[in-house]
Amino acid sequence: AEFRVISSWDHTYPAYPLLLEQYTKNVEAASNGDIKFKISGPETVPSFEQLQPVGSGVFQLLFTHSAYHFGNTSFLMAVDGLKGDVRKWREAGLIELVDKHYERFNVKVIFMAKPPENSGYQIILRDPVTPAHDMNGRKIRGTQSYAGVLSMLGASPVVLPGSEIYTALEKGVIDGAAWPVIGVINYRWNEVAKYLLRPVFGAPVHSLFINLDTWKALTPAEQSILLEEGKKIEASWEAEWLKLMKSEEAALIEKGAQITMMAPAQAEELSAAYEKGLWDAALKKDPKDVADLKEFAKKNGLTN
Amino acid sequence: MTLIVTLIIALVLLVGLLLAGAPIFVAFLVVNVTGILFFFGPSGFGLFANSIFTTANTDTLAAVPLFIVMGELLFRSGAMEHLFSSLDRLIGRVRGRQYILCILLSAILGALSGAAMAVAGLLGRSLYPAMIKRGYDPKLSAGTILGGASLDPIIPPSVLAVILATIAQVSTGKLLIAGAGPGILLTALFLIYVMGRVWRNPALAPDVSQDAKEAKGSVLVAILQMIPACFIFFLVMGLVMLGIATPTEAAATGVFGAFILAYFYGGLSLRMLRESLYTGVTVSSLILLIMCCAVIFSQLLTFAGAPQMFGELITAMSLPVAVMIFIMLALPFLLHIFLFLDQVALLLVLVPIYKPILAIYQIHEIWFFTMLLIVATVGGICPPFGYTLFAMKSALPNTSMSDLYKAAWPFVWIICLGILIVALFPPIVTFLPDRMGQ
Amino acid sequence: MEFLRLLAAIHDRLSRAGFAIAAVVLMVMTISYCFEVVSRYFFNSPTIWASPLVSYGLCASIFLALPDLARQGAHVSIDLHDQLVSPKVGALLLTATRLVSGFACFVGALITGAQMLSEYRMDVWTNTYLPIPKWWLFIVISYGLLSACLYFFRQAFGDLPQPSPEPANQESMAK
Ligand code: NA
Ligand code: NA
Numbered sequence: 001a002e003f004r005v006i007s008s009w010d011h012t013y014p015a016y017p018l019l020l021e022q023y024t025k026n027v028e029a030a031s032n033g034d035i036k037f038k039i040s041g042p043e044t045v046p047s048f049e050q051l052q053p054v055g056s057g058v059f060q061l062l063f064t065h066s067a068y069h070f071g072n073t074s075f076l077m078a079v080d081g082l083k084g085d086v087r088k089w090r091e092a093g094l095i096e097l098v099d100k101h102y103e104r105f106n107v108k109v110i111f112m113a114k115p116p117e118n119s120g121y122q123i124i125l126r127d128p129v130t131p132a133h134d135m136n137g138r139k140i141r142g143t144q145s146y147a148g149v150l151s152m153l154g155a156s157p158v159v160l161p162g163s164e165i166y167t168a169l170e171k172g173v174i175d176g177a178a179w180p181v182i183g184v185i186n187y188r189w190n191e192v193a194k195y196l197l198r199p200v201f202g203a204p205v206h207s208l209f210i211n212l213d214t215w216k217a218l219t220p221a222e223q224s225i226l227l228e229e230g231k232k233i234e235a236s237w238e239a240e241w242l243k244l245m246k247s248e249e250a251a252l253i254e255k256g257a258q259i260t261m262m263a264p265a266q267a268e269e270l271s272a273a274y275e276k277g278l279w280d281a282a283l284k285k286d287p288k289d290v291a292d293l294k295e296f297a298k299k300n301g302l303t304n
Numbered sequence: 305m306t307l308i309v310t311l312i313i314a315l316v317l318l319v320g321l322l323l324a325g326a327p328i329f330v331a332f333l334v335v336n337v338t339g340i341l342f343f344f345g346p347s348g349f350g351l352f353a354n355s356i357f358t359t360a361n362t363d364t365l366a367a368v369p370l371f372i373v374m375g376e377l378l379f380r381s382g383a384m385e386h387l388f389s390s391l392d393r394l395i396g397r398v399r400g401r402q403y404i405l406c407i408l409l410s411a412i413l414g415a416l417s418g419a420a421m422a423v424a425g426l427l428g429r430s431l432y433p434a435m436i437k438r439g440y441d442p443k444l445s446a447g448t449i450l451g452g453a454s455l456d457p458i459i460p461p462s463v464l465a466v467i468l469a470t471i472a473q474v475s476t477g478k479l480l481i482a483g484a485g486p487g488i489l490l491t492a493l494f495l496i497y498v499m500g501r502v503w504r505n506p507a508l509a510p511d512v513s514q515d516a517k518e519a520k521g522s523v524l525v526a527i528l529q530m531i532p533a534c535f536i537f538f539l540v541m542g543l544v545m546l547g548i549a550t551p552t553e554a555a556a557t558g559v560f561g562a563f564i565l566a567y568f569y570g571g572l573s574l575r576m577l578r579e580s581l582y583t584g585v586t587v588s589s590l591i592l593l594i595m596c597c598a599v600i601f602s603q604l605l606t607f608a609g610a611p612q613m614f615g616e617l618i619t620a621m622s623l624p625v626a627v628m629i630f631i632m633l634a635l636p637f638l639l640h641i642f643l644f645l646d647q648v649a650l651l652l653v654l655v656p657i658y659k660p661i662l663a664i665y666q667i668h669e670i671w672f673f674t675m676l677l678i679v680a681t682v683g684g685i686c687p688p689f690g691y692t693l694f695a696m697k698s699a700l701p702n703t704s705m706s707d708l709y710k711a712a713w714p715f716v717w718i719i720c721l722g723i724l725i726v727a728l729f730p731p732i733v734t735f736l737p738d739r740m741g742q
Numbered sequence: 743m744e745f746l747r748l749l750a751a752i753h754d755r756l757s758r759a760g761f762a763i764a765a766v767v768l769m770v771m772t773i774s775y776c777f778e779v780v781s782r783y784f785f786n787s788p789t790i791w792a793s794p795l796v797s798y799g800l801c802a803s804i805f806l807a808l809p810d811l812a813r814q815g816a817h818v819s820i821d822l823h824d825q826l827v828s829p830k831v832g833a834l835l836l837t838a839t840r841l842v843s844g845f846a847c848f849v850g851a852l853i854t855g856a857q858m859l860s861e862y863r864m865d866v867w868t869n870t871y872l873p874i875p876k877w878w879l880f881i882v883i884s885y886g887l888l889s890a891c892l893y894f895f896r897q898a899f900g901d902l903p904q905p906s907p908e909p910a911n912q913e914s915m916a917k
Contacts, residue, residue: 044606048869049354052860056347071869071876104864137786144869156788159870167475171547285867321842324835327817330843333850353857356850356883357876360801361868363793369768369803370775549779552796556775581765589764589807590817596804597850 067143074282111230142178148277369588370555371418376580381566393526400502400509410452414459424453428699439510451715459487478737602656611660761810794870805886812893844894851888
């Protein structure tokens with residue numbers, strides 16, 4: 001069978017080749033070429049509109065981050081704030097919970113690849129943080145995932161598609177952009193915003209979903225290949241991410257980027273603000289299911 | 305190969321519907337619904353619905369109605385009369401000064417408005433009769449107005465540039481700014497052309513001694529009267545250049561500025577405000593509706609693998625880059641002349657096909673799309689079918705269409721010459737956008 | 743017949759009102775962005791609502807205006823009938839394209855209407871910092887297409903009562 005995959009990022013974003021393409025290669029190999037994939041990107045369906053066509057079967061698989069379909073559900077975004085690695089999540093039965101929630105969209109999760117905690121996101125800035133020039137009032141590009149951090153920093157969030165970030169930074173329409181710690185160099189944003197705000201925070205889960213009808217039509221053997229390869233790549237992704245992060249940071253500094261630090265008080269508050277932002281936004285959108293998730297997480301020691 | 309056949313069927317269907325007289329948005333609606341059914345079946349309809357939704361909710365496209373409202377407010381406020389009298393005072397007693405006046409006025413109006421149709425109608429109604437009365441050559445006068453009006457979509461602000469930037473997914477601000485250089489170049493070419501014509505054949509322009517009597521007022525006052533217009537231009541393109549506002553925000557501040565200016569000139573009334581808003585709504589809805597229904601076309605193309613296919617095709621042909629650019633620019637020109645295709649429709653079909661080719665040849669996108677913008681603009685005055693021509697015709701009911709065609713051709717060729725110069729000297733386009741906000 | 747005429751009159755009134763609202767929306771968009779620029783540049787406090795509000799406004803204004811534009815037959819199309827075909831064929835072609843247009847708009851209204859229902863059922867919101875239910879906007883899109891569809895059919899079957907002239911609007915169309 002050949003599956004149509006839609007990805008929220010184009011190949012410029014490192015997770016595209018290293019996570020999605022790597023996974024599809026592994027599955028193709030494990031199935032002796034029986035399962036094949038054809039990947040399309042945001043130029044075929046814009047990132048914010050991709051959950052619907054996968055649910056309706058126009059595409060069979062979706063590679064995305066929860067912030068891109070925040071309008072549909074905030075459930076998985078809240079998951080971004082949970083503690084522990086994905087293996088622990090699986091043991092606790094979180095995947096089943098996610099699947100149950102996403103049933104209404106006619107999709108289920110294949111894998112959830114998670115970076116190590118507090119190594120997911122950074123903010124890049126045009127100007128460094130100084131005592132005179134703190135973060136207050138700065139305009140920072142960021143999806144709902146960053147709401148808590150940006151509000152704690154006193155910054156003002158602006159939602160912009162990735163394609164507009166370069167020019168907006170260049171012209172100073174925004175003072176900075178929040179983005180994962182990988183990919184900045186590929187998009188060359190360091191040319192127009194050379195300050196890397198530290199510490200980094202959060203851990204964006206990159207998920208692969210499959211259309212439920214497609215899933216049910218698969219043989220148990222095929223299902224098992226998809227899931228097992230998913231688990232394998234989940235397990236190796238933490239190390240892969242750290243490697244990417246370190247090499248990218250080094251390359252950025254080599255090209256003239258500089259580290260700038262948050263005020264100590266802000267750095268201390270960072271994790272809590274990030275998690276609170278996720279919960280607040282998520283609870284506002286889907287109060288019931290997210291409240292259940294929170295209870296589940298508390299019971300299993302996945303949140304404070 | 306099936307992809308090529310599918311694409312040809314789609315284009316034949318599109319052109320057939322357009323030639324039968326279907327509204328452009330309907331033609332795209334039919335073709336794309338058919339395409340969705342062909343590729344995905346009814347389950348793809350949600351994709352189409354969301355594509356319409358996303359396009360209609362595109363913040364950058366809000367510049368389209370705002371630029372139109374801005375121009376309308378200015379034209380209805382009497383600002384044009386002030387500009388005209390100032391220019392009239394400032395231009396010396398040269399032979400053919402009305403031609404020069406017309407071209408410079410067009411360029412200035414171009415810097416204050418976003419769409420050419422308004423300018424052609426306006427100049428056709430007001431300036432043309434005055435020129436004829438003074439004994440200027442009707443054909444060269446009409447041609448000057450047509451050429452002048454076609455500067456409007458090239459000189460920022462420009463509705464066509466906003467639309468092209470959105471389709472091509474390049475920076476709106478950069479594509480807008482990029483038009484400034486070519487706009488000035490074409491203005492200069494037009495001036496050289498009319499002065500050359502008048503120099504070789506003085507009968508084209510009457511003696512200027514008649515005009516001299518009419519020049520009144522001091523030069524200083526004339527210059528002072530130009531300042532408010534500069535203020536509007538700054539509120540729009542200045543804010544974009546300095547990075548203070550996005551193009552859409554700048555369009556809004558431009559509307560505000562035009563509002564203030566209209567008050568300043570005493571032309572402000574509830575009625576003119578309403579009429580300006582109504583025109584803005586009308587023109588922009590018609591254009592944006594086409595975009596809403598057409599954007600999925602490029603999504604279907606990429607889904608069907610057109611970028612790879614064209615990529616392989618282009619790589620196999622291995623044409624020199626200059627030849628490729630020539631083909632890509634000549635194609636819309638020919639499609640326009642032979643199939644009467646509308647500029648926006650052409651851009652919507654061609655740009656998604658061109659994008660991967662630009663990537664293969666590593667052609668500077670802003671540079672190429674600015675040239676494409678100029679080509680699309682030529683379509684407005686290029687016989688047999690052009691909006692600017694029609695606007696001009698409706699302003700001059702007594703002039704025959706074939707006379708307008710004859711008047712337009714020299715200016716079509718001058719613009720083509722302009723494109724050639726821009727092609728040979730890319731910095732004319734890229735100098736400003738490459739230095740934005742620094 | 744009287745009843746149909748009444749319905750047509752209501753339809754026209756609704757369309758004119760929609761067009762006027764679209765103009766008001768355009769004014770609100772202008773004010774929002776002027777406020778945003780001033781607030782950001784002079785007071786260093788950018789809003790988070792201006793950009794989403796302008797997007798929603800654009801969407802609403804396009805589709806609120808559509809019915810009245812269809813009523814006036816104001817669409818951008820290539821009108822070559824006079825030059826290329828005989829008047830009789832031209833009239834036939836005009837009716838045919840109106841029928842096709844009406845049908846296409848009907849399909850468009852169905853597609854967006856179905857999407858509206860699905861977004862309503864699933865409680866889908868826009869993905870911005872000023873989230874609103876997506877079906878609020880989809881209902882406007884679907885309404886615009888459906889109403890335009892009615893106009894195309896009314897024009898195709900030739901039972902359109904003379905539209906009352908609206909000087910401001912007619913004049914602006916001429917430009
Ligand atoms: Na202009
Ligand atoms: Na223009």
